[in-house]
Amino acid sequence: MDAKTLARTAALAVATLLAAVGCGGFARSTNPPPPPARGSGTAGPVESRPPTGATPAAIRLVDEDVADLHLWVSNQSFEDDRVTVTVSIDGTRLVDQPFDVQGQHNWILFPVKLPPGSHEVTATSQTGAATHERFTVPEKGRRYAVLGYWSDPGRNDRHLSWLVRSRPVAFQ
Template identity: 50%
Template sequence: MDRLRAAILSTTTLLALVGCSGPAPSSPIASRTAPPSRTAPPSPAAPTVRVVEEDRADLHLWVTNQSFRDDPVALTVSIDGIEIVDRHFAVENQHNFVLFPVQVPPGRHVLRVVSGTGVEIQETFTMPEAGRQYAAIDYENAVDDAGRRVNWFIRSTPIAFA
């Protein structure tokens, strides 16, 4: 029964990521934005990956913990070796999606996610010359601890969550 529940939750998360068009402007999810980086801006000659104000972001990256078993879970996210997320994520009611607006130059990039439970993924993605990309990272763990994993999803249209 526990495996069935975990499979249903995993499928529900995936369907929420794939099948929706975007959060409403008044949505409480849309207002959950991580604070921008307080580091000095890079020189114009060297574009770099960094957390910025939401309206300046090329990539809207949503991060969530979908595991009641590992609550909270530490997640560290880096792009091209530059750390953009390092914090604990609470599962709450499994609708706790935190937005990290990131400036990412056009071209091919490497995303790496490491959890405090030892799960690690590395994926490549390409940012277009123009337009915004929308991505989600979700951490999950089956009740029997055999199913810890991190999922990554990116697309060119906004993501909404059920």
């Protein structure tokens, strides 16, 4: 990774954390359950490369208290006051909905059940922003992730930032 890319990645991580600090508003997802599995006669999740031993039902939205991953998603772009973001983990679509910027204080929680091990998250927006990252869920404990949609004013640069931690993210 060159110095410019490293600096941008660090800046995005810092910006995501700074945006979270002082945010008083967050909400639960209004996202419908993920689509039915293939072969059910309706559209299913995108192509998957799940971890060894995982089944399609192993990756799903659940109640917060049983989640292995607390995924927070937000639109942080004043240039795009509403943007649709789609998030898949190991090919299982978990999020596909519009997000309003709402003063950049609208973090929405998606509690996810995942088997332990390595996973791949893919996030895209209708504006062309995309990220593809790997993360690990431990045998015991949770992971806490923040996915933010951003734009650089006047530069037509839209991007998604991904940050995953072993401790809860501080939204105050």
